[in-house]
Amino acid sequence: MSRRAPLHPPFEAEAPGMEHAVLLGQRAVGPDLAVAEIAAPRTASRAQPGQFVHLRIEELPLRRPFSVYHAAGERLEILYRVKGRGTTRMTRWVPGTDVDLVGPLGHGFAPPAPGERVVLVGGGIGVAPLAFYGARYPEHCAAIVGFGTAAEVGASDRLLQAGVATLVTTEDGSAGQAGLVTAPLAAQLAADPARIDRILACGPEPMLAAVARLAEQHGVACEVALEREMACGTGVCLGCVVPTTDPGQPYLRVCADGPVVPAGLVRW
Amino acid sequence: MSRRAPLHPPFEAEAPGMEHAVLLGQRAVGPDLAVAEIAAPRTASRAQPGQFVHLRIEELPLRRPFSVYHAAGERLEILYRVKGRGTTRMTRWVPGTDVDLVGPLGHGFAPPAPGERVVLVGGGIGVAPLAFYGARYPEHCAAIVGFGTAAEVGASDRLLQAGVATLVTTEDGSAGQAGLVTAPLAAQLAADPARIDRILACGPEPMLAAVARLAEQHGVACEVALEREMACGTGVCLGCVVPTTDPGQPYLRVCADGPVVPAGLVRW
């Protein structure tokens, strides 16, 4: 925990706050995939790509964490997959619904250095924080995003709108290249690893592990955005830890030390 | 428990059922007083005055019991006071909301014998089952209903519409006679007890006890509708008991042996 500063040299996250925000609307972007558009001026103006917000959902005992998908002016968007109790209730939110959020939380991806070429690698809903990064730094980014099937590709709408060159893969081949994101990534790295300065990845853990391995093999810097069940979201409960490769710090907290961490620090 | 039949000779309640009903609308009838209008054909057609329905309210662990206030055709009404968790949520129900109810439950007031003269004595929200009785048998009934203040008198709208001669009292004297219902009841009984064949009462327990005492003093039959916290509402959990004056049956279940019972059976 005392390592937090060295983990994230480029910037310290701003203090999180509570915001009583308001739902502006929701748009469906695929089967069980929706974007919630929220008026949240405080959080929207402070959020960095990779940071998350912690939403209270009616009487559920724990908040739910979601990456910031888009922030512009007063407007904050999160992209979510309908999964369980909480996200099912969220689908019922109508414009005007109060949204109680804590954020922005955690540490995001390091901003690009001048001239740095960054490849964003996203799997499914993992595209959310990457789309925010791509929209903020489009000239630095190219993206590879993978989905199960064509109907889900809409989940990357903000990324495409940002004008980031994006390669799509689908597992069933119904859109873009058939297969997983790791295939085109491996191909690009094999072709010319020096063309990629840094890889930012978010998605299912097996995908992250595979991306991390590829990056290491080719000596490319890699940051991953992790997910873990959370209680506090603010670093105090020690609930959201993942094992590290650093014997001096056996576990890191996804909420406060992450969610974005150097891929090499994670013991997969 | 084996005494249920002798307790209610005139009729056996119909088997309760579950009904997936629908809210038609709500009308405010006073401060924190509302009438919920429900399309519930099965229950509305079977309900007898004094019976109740057991409503499920979202995720609350226990159902909430409410007397039937009015039933006509497919339409069922309950009159409720906003009191706690459940009734507060009910105020948010909008037309079209599903209403999951079990009913009709319990035993109601005995129907009038030919020519029988019945006085309905209601306190506050206790007017609900009496209004249903009055509306069904108006020619047999006169009523005395008491409220805290004038603004609450709207809670007896169905009773007044039924054309039952109704005397109103308010504690603060802002409408009708100042004071409690027991004063005019005592006066009527003192004047001519033989003019009253039976008293039906519902309201706060101290009021019921006072009415029961008056009835006994004047030798007039009296039935009271009781309230108790309930879990099952169907007689199996033994949670809703009240002590009786009958040593052979120390407790009676409000939900299944009542809610309407002979006043003399209750150990106040």
Added chain:
Amino acid sequence: MTGVDLSVDVGGVRLKNPVLAASGTFGYGLELAPLVDPALLGGFVTKGLTLAARAGNAPRRIAEAPGGMINRIGLQNVGLEVFLQEKLPELARLDTAVIVNVSGDTAPDYAALAGRLDAVGAPIAGIELNVSCPNVARGGREFGTDPEVLFELVAAARSRTRLPLWVKLSPAVTDIVELAAAAESAGADAIVAVNTAPAAFVEPVWEGSRLSARILRGGLSGQGLKPIALRAVADLRRTVRLPIVGVGGIGSVSDVFEFLAIGASAVQIGTASFADPQLLGRLPGELAAALAERGCASLAEALGRDRVGGRER
């Protein structure tokens, strides 16, 4: 329906499916017939029975609690004789397994009840010894907190009956496993876990500027009890070889699967029935459908033969 065989043998009680109504929440089987056909259930457990009739505790007896309720009924029941004369004939008409839940003031009471019920036999499929009621001065938890006391009690009941003997335990003990082991070695046929957890409902009362309280002490049941009940069953499964019946906060087919997944052979449902009286009747069908979807021809296939009884046992 789906043709999935849901039958299970719980310590000698043959159930057509693993869904039972919990003691004290289903009366004597017929009260709820308009809402749920008892024949759909694997079985039901009758309200706690004592030798003599009991009036139960003075009201107030129940309160809603977060995720459930608290009760202090205090074993109000008609007593053995009325039960045998008036209730049992009704029970005989039900096409489901009837387990009789019993309590006593003393260990010999339990033995006497076991003996009398043994003499009756059908329609009684089994006896559930309640040594875990939090709501009575005597004949409740006192018998279910000390392994030696429990051993003596179960052994005494065992000596008086060949009916299957289930022992129902409290979650509010330092070591439930030790107690189950005592019941097992005394000859119990199954462990039922859990009864309600001691809890309180509090209403602050102001007398002028002085604060005091009305306190309702009773047993917690319902959803809030589920994590505690799951823990008890999971811990028991690691050491006890008897079949386990899971109880506590079950309110859906996925809850049923949670208990089956960690080692229960059957489940009982109480509080959730109050909010959803048709739940019990629905669950066996939902269970069968879920198993069919997984390609299971029987519950045995999902749980393993040893857990549902049958030939290989």
Added chain:
Amino acid sequence: MTGVDLSVDVGGVRLKNPVLAASGTFGYGLELAPLVDPALLGGFVTKGLTLAARAGNAPRRIAEAPGGMINRIGLQNVGLEVFLQEKLPELARLDTAVIVNVSGDTAPDYAALAGRLDAVGAPIAGIELNVSCPNVARGGREFGTDPEVLFELVAAARSRTRLPLWVKLSPAVTDIVELAAAAESAGADAIVAVNTAPAAFVEPVWEGSRLSARILRGGLSGQGLKPIALRAVADLRRTVRLPIVGVGGIGSVSDVFEFLAIGASAVQIGTASFADPQLLGRLPGELAAALAERGCASLAEALGRDRVGGRER
């Protein structure tokens, strides 16, 4: 604000108000400063501390439960030395009472921790002995389930410190009152009731048509624990003379009043802060406002002098 005096003395710990943050849910006091000003609190209890640093349990560590959550953190902490060097100076800056929660593998560990903290003194206002953690192999519930073992442990710690000594108990014991009595006679200054209740979170797992489960065993906290915690406090109040700190499922000012009404002198809040991080900062004001509405000039007036300490004590 309202000018109502909320101060209370809990076994020698002077609190400006009776609202504390529970151990393990408020870090070391500064992490949450952006969301809640620690100076508003009556006090806070630091994360369970052990002599040597502990890594804690391997993940997964938490799961949501009906009305709360289940955790198995396993006392991850920086260890005594780092605590004293790195955390304590930060704590010294906080304008609130700091209670240090400690655990050990052995009774001498507790005594050693008590001795070291005693030597430090300010800003440490008191020590909370955690003999009730359900999530560690050693140094948890084993010390808080047997009255004699607990007596020895508390007596050993007592002999090493004059700091106020609070003893935090588990609800998952057969008889919490007996344990509190042991702590009392060993010289404890207050009882804290309760720690989390042993519970499990279960995810059914299908391998083909065979059902098994992933089980997370941990401690239940949050709303679902409240009725159990209330019962513990109410039972303790009947026999134990020490001040009691109520913990478990408190999430609103009316919950606080429930605990105060049945005999607690102060309360701790954990899980509810996760959903509502500003709750802790709001409660003292809400408490004062509610007391003012009743015409109370002080908490002492509502609870009685003996319960809040002070001269007449």
